[in-house]
Amino acid sequence: MKKITIAIDGHSSCGKSTMAKDLAREIGYIYIDSGAMYRCCTLFALDEGLIAADGTIDTTTLERRMPEIHVSFRLNAETGRPDTYLNGECVEQRIRTMEVSSHVSPIAALPFVRAAMTAQQQAMGREGGIVMDGRDIGTAVFPDAELKVFVTASDEIRAQRRYDELRAKGQPADFDEVLNNLRERDRIDSTRAVAPLRQADDAIVLDNSHLTIEQQKQWLLERYAERAL
Numbered sequence: 001m002k003k004i005t006i007a008i009d010g011h012s013s014c015g016k017s018t019m020a021k022d023l024a025r026e027i028g029y030i031y032i033d034s035g036a037m038y039r040c041c042t043l044f045a046l047d048e049g050l051i052a053a054d055g056t057i058d059t060t061t062l063e064r065r066m067p068e069i070h071v072s073f074r075l076n077a078e079t080g081r082p083d084t085y086l087n088g089e090c091v092e093q094r095i096r097t098m099e100v101s102s103h104v105s106p107i108a109a110l111p112f113v114r115a116a117m118t119a120q121q122q123a124m125g126r127e128g129g130i131v132m133d134g135r136d137i138g139t140a141v142f143p144d145a146e147l148k149v150f151v152t153a154s155d156e157i158r159a160q161r162r163y164d165e166l167r168a169k170g171q172p173a174d175f176d177e178v179l180n181n182l183r184e185r186d187r188i189d190s191t192r193a194v195a196p197l198r199q200a201d202d203a204i205v206l207d208n209s210h211l212t213i214e215q216q217k218q219w220l221l222e223r224y225a226e227r228a229l
């Protein structure tokens with residue numbers, strides 16, 4: 001079987017990462033969570049005081065300091081899934097907080113942030129054999145990917161999934177805050193000037209509102225088998 005490139009894009013909190021991770025593990029591919037890379041840029045900006053209380057970003061300093069942001073992924077032997085590292089520190093928990101979620105879309109809309117992350121993502125996928133999930137993978141990062149999937153689900157179902165996930169990790173969460181955050185991120189992600197969230201013309205759409213994790217995994221494995229032959 002040839003090693004193909006698999007791009008999984010879609011709205012926020014629709015379970016892209018779960019299906020992408022499961023598929024990669026099953027078929028022995030590398031999995032890259034591109035959203036984690038934008039979340040790392042946001043965490044860096046917050047830690048360095050580059051985002052004011054009113055949300056204003058010090059873009060001049062952030063652009064100058066972009067070369068200081070090094071994101072990598074290492075397999076966690078316990079969970080069997082990759083953890084995200086920012087400059088050598090495991091930030092898997094810290095990048096998933098509501099604070100980071102509430103600032104990430106304006107950071108990800110900055111052209112210089114996108115240029116830096118896109119270049120790193122393309123370098124990671126040069127050899128194929130990769131599953132990457134995000135917003136612009138099938139449109140901007142790997143426009144020639146052999147398999148492109150666009151995932152969505154209803155707003156309420158997505159908010160409930162993210163709310164349950166945060167609660168399960170012991171993080172404070174309010175359902176309405178989670179729902180408003182994902183709607184606001186979808187709005188910013190879909191309307192930004194550079195690489196907005198949109199379905200690639202050749203993507204297969206999956207509405208997983210009423211699918212179990214096992215069912216969506218099966219669906220994706222079948223799509224993979226069709227393309228990788």
Ligand code: CDP
Nearest residue numbers: 012013034035038104105108134135136185
């Ligand atoms: O998992 P969730 O849906 O909450 O989001 P994520 O995949 O972790 O991505 C967080 C944010 O990063 C998104 O809301 C986008 O603003 C941005 N992002 C992006 O602009 N391009 C990507 N390829 C991936 C994420």
